[in-house]
Amino acid sequence: FDADEGSLLKYDRLARLGQRRSSRDFKNPVHVALANEEGFPHDGVMDFVDNQLDRGTGTIIGRALLPNPDLSLIPGLFARLRLPGSGEYRAILVPDEAIGSDQSQKFVFVVDGESKAEYRAVKIGPLVDGLRVVREGVTPDEWVVVAGLQRIRPGIKVDAQRETIPPPATVATADGITSTTEPSPDRRP
Structure with a gap:
C-alpha cells in the first residue's frame, strides 16, 4: 500500500x-x-x-x-x-450525532447548572464504534445534549434526562492487544 x-x-x-x-x-x-x-x-x-x-x-x-x-x-x-496512531489513552466519548458543525468549528451543547443549553466549541478526535473522542471543550462531569438538537438554542431551558451511553465493544491498543472498555458515564439527552 x-x-x-x-x-x-x-x-x-x-x-x-x-x-x-x-x-x-x-x-x-x-x-x-x-x-x-x-x-x-x-x-x-x-x-x-x-x-x-x-x-x-x-x-x-x-x-x-x-x-x-x-x-x-x-x-x-x-x-x-x-493503523492505530497512538497508544491507549483515556478520553471523553460522546455519540457522534451530538457533534454539530458551525462552518469549520465543531461544537456540542452542554447543560449548565441552571438547566440551560450552553454552546461549547470542541476539538474532536477519531470515531470509535459510533462514539466520537472529544479532546477539548467538555469535562467528564458535564452533560452533553444528544437528542432534540434541532430545537435547542444557546440559553434555552432544557428538561434533561439521564441516559447511559453504551460503551464501545473493544479498543485496539498500540501494541495490538484488544481490551474491553469499562462502562461509560451517564449523559443527558
Whole structure:
C-alpha cells in the first residue's frame, strides 16, 4: 500500500516521542476493509516500511501481512487501511450525532447548572464504534445534549434526562492487544 507523507511524518514523530512503536521495528496491528465492506473486518500486522518517498507522488510504500483464507484480498484492489496512531489513552466519548458543525468549528451543547443549553466549541478526535473522542471543550462531569438538537438554542431551558451511553465493544491498543472498555458515564439527552 501507499501512505501519504503527512501520515509518515505523524507516525515517525509519535515513535520518536515514545507514544507508539515504529512499524519499521515492530509489527503494529492494521485493520483493512475492501471498497464494499463496512468497518474494518480484516486484521493483520505491518511487515515493511520503505526508506524513501516517491518524489512524484509524495507517498511511501508499506506492506502489511493479513490472513486471506477465502482469497478475497487480491492484488490491485482498492482497500482502506487503519493503523492505530497512538497508544491507549483515556478520553471523553460522546455519540457522534451530538457533534454539530458551525462552518469549520465543531461544537456540542452542554447543560449548565441552571438547566440551560450552553454552546461549547470542541476539538474532536477519531470515531470509535459510533462514539466520537472529544479532546477539548467538555469535562467528564458535564452533560452533553444528544437528542432534540434541532430545537435547542444557546440559553434555552432544557428538561434533561439521564441516559447511559453504551460503551464501545473493544479498543485496539498500540501494541495490538484488544481490551474491553469499562462502562461509560451517564449523559443527558
